[in-house]
Amino acid sequence: MELKPAFGTALKLIRNRRGMTQEDFGVISSRTYLSSLERGLKCPTLEKVEDLAAVLNVHPLTVLAVAYTIKDSAALEALMRQVKGEYEWVFSETSRNLGEPAHR
Structure with a gap:
């Protein structure tokens, strides 16, 4: 759809x-x-x-x-796992690039 x-x-x-x-x-x-x-x-x-x-x-x-x-x-659980993983990836990359601790 x-x-x-x-x-x-x-x-x-x-x-x-x-x-x-x-x-x-x-x-x-x-x-x-x-x-x-x-x-x-x-x-x-x-x-x-x-x-x-x-x-x-x-x-x-x-x-x-x-x-x-x-x-x-899609199943909600799979979607939420994907979003959570991408969210953590964004903040881990951003934090590393800015020299800051990872945001959680």
Whole structure:
């Protein structure tokens, strides 16, 4: 599945699990915009992902993790191991290059 429809599916799934309607997002988005996101027609900015997650009362990474597990038909555990390894790699390389202790 492509990323935009996967994100839309994740957004709708979380919204439905919270028992929310598209109108519940009226403070940050129109129902039309939310519908276009859920149908995979539009792609939100990072700021909008953060706003949507706040209304859903979840971390923005939760929305993205659900979207990427849908997109790639991947297991969450495998995705999180990959992200954790890459995160540690980034900070170990950055710390080494800057002469600082590794960030954890």
